[in-house]
Amino acid sequence: MASNTASVRRNGTALVFSGVLDRAAAAALWPSLSSPEGVRQLDLTAVTRVDSAGLALLAELAARVRAAGGSAEIIGSPTGYNELSAAYRLAPTLDFHALSAAS
Numbered sequence: 001m002a003s004n005t006a007s008v009r010r011n012g013t014a015l016v017f018s019g020v021l022d023r024a025a026a027a028a029l030w031p032s033l034s035s036p037e038g039v040r041q042l043d044l045t046a047v048t049r050v051d052s053a054g055l056a057l058l059a060e061l062a063a064r065v066r067a068a069g070g071s072a073e074i075i076g077s078p079t080g081y082n083e084l085s086a087a088y089r090l091a092p093t094l095d096f097h098a099l100s101a102a103s
Helices: 023-032 052-067 081-087
Strands: 007-011 014-021 041-050 073-075
Touching: 007 023, 014 023, 014 052, 023 052, 041 052, 041 081, 052 081
Parallel strands: 014 041, 041 073
Antiparallel strands: 007 014
């Protein structure tokens, strides 16, 4: 399925995403997101759907924010987000939340 035109814009300390965050969108948006200084929110309220590549983009952004000493609040829950986050065992902060294989 082709991506609709995904976009991201900066609004203060928030990165505001819109459209479908899929593989094509992740590849197109990444160059403008590689240095998220000062970001405190990832706003997904205008995102219609997320696939695994889109979730990977968001998780990497959240990790870079954490590495810089911050934390990124996730706002919104588009189609696919909760299911994929659970499948990849990501915490609400998009940090990997490893569970024991025995549990």
